[in-house]
Amino acid sequence: MTEIVLGVGASHSTLMNTHWDQTIHRDRAERFRDALFAARDRLAAARPDAVVLVGSNHFRGFWLDLIPSFTIGVGECVASGESGTPKGPQRVDVPLARQLAASLVDDGFDIAFSARLQIDHGQSHAVQYLLDGLDVPIVPLVVNVFAPPLPTLGRCAGLGTALRGALLAAPGDARIAVIGSGGLSHRLPWPDWRDPHGEDEEFLTRAWLDGRDNWQLYDARRRQIIRAAEAAINTDFDREFLSWLEHGTAGRLTGFTTEQLADKAGNGAQELRTWLIMAAALDHAPAEILGYEPLPEWLTGMGVAVLDPARGHE
Structure with missing residues (x-):
């Protein structure tokens, strides 16, 4: 009998790779990094045979010519390798991925699939830090969190279930772990692609539309625009959400509309859909929070949590 042995939620930031030496709050950064390493050790101890890796897209693997709400990789998977994240082919558990895709369709989810999927740091950051040294295949599941209209939070919870x-x-009798990569609160200087204002927003929208074959040409200016942004971290929201995870009530996030979540915690908090899917897949087992650090240099509230179904519900 297949068993779900562990869930992990973890924030990501490529600035860990590219701007570590410019990080002012080094103590916070080190504590967050240590929390990632601790989660990696928990994954190793759980001995998964495969990892369902739920992550977001930052317009390096998907573009505005086609944006599904949910896409599962069922064949080749290549990481784009931006900002020092892993690059190149990633090992996929193809039989499991195809079985999951078929089952989800049977369950009423018109999920897209890709036999040649390109992922970016929305998932490869987790490969780099959480799966470091673990010889385990992934099943990549990409959630649209940045190109409105977004799937509702309720729909994401339903997908996790x-x-x-x-x-x-x-x-079979496989041992499966589920990772949700993204969040917590942060605001990126990204436009609503349907109504860009000003040079930077028009540039980004054009990059998102035209970047399929040459996304690297847009990347330097993209990074400049992001680095010029001011941090907008809502520590109260982050701690409240992590408390919900601790008490097995992360489903409360479905009470937010997309607009309400953006107002409360920034457009980057839309990535919490990946945590919600992971938590629902773990039947909302109570989480252990391994770390939380607000890092304005990385624009983001950075958190790490582990959901162990062996702990049971309190």
């Missing part, structure tokens, strides 16, 4: 059912019904 359906994913749980699909995993538990999978043939």
Whole structure:
């Protein structure tokens, strides 16, 4: 019988790779990094046979010519390798991925699939830090969190529940871990692609539309625009969300609309859809918070949590 043995939620930031020496709050950064390493050790101890890796897209693997709400990689998977993250082919558990895709469709989710998927740091950051040294294949699941209209938070929770059912019904006796990569609160200087204002927003929208074959040509200016942004971290929201995870009530996030979540915690908080899917796949087992650090240099509230179903519900 297939078993879900662990869930992990973790923030990501490529600035860990590119601007570590410019990080002012080095003590916070080191504590966050140590929390990632601790989560990596928990994953190693759980001995998963495969990892369902739920992450976001930052317009390096998907572009505005086609943006599905949910996409599962069922064949080749290549990481774009931006900002010092892993680059090149990633090992996919193809039979499990295809079984999950079929099961989710049967369960009423018109999920897209890709036999040649390109991912970016929305998932490869987790490969770099959480799966470092672990010889384990992934099943990549990409969630649209930046190109409105976005899937509702309720739909994401439902997908997590359906994913749980699909995993538990999978043939064999595999041990599966689920990772949600993204968040917490942060605001990126990214436009609503439907109504860009000013030179920078028009440039970004054009990059998102035209970047499929040459995204690297846009990357330097993209980074400049992001680095010029001011941090907008809501520590109260972050701590409240982490408390919900601790008490197995992360489903409360579905009470937010997309607009309300952006107002409360920034457009980057839309990535919490990945945590919500992971938590629902773990049946909202109570989480252990391994770390939380607000890092304005990285524009983001950085958190790490582990959900161990062996702990049971309190």
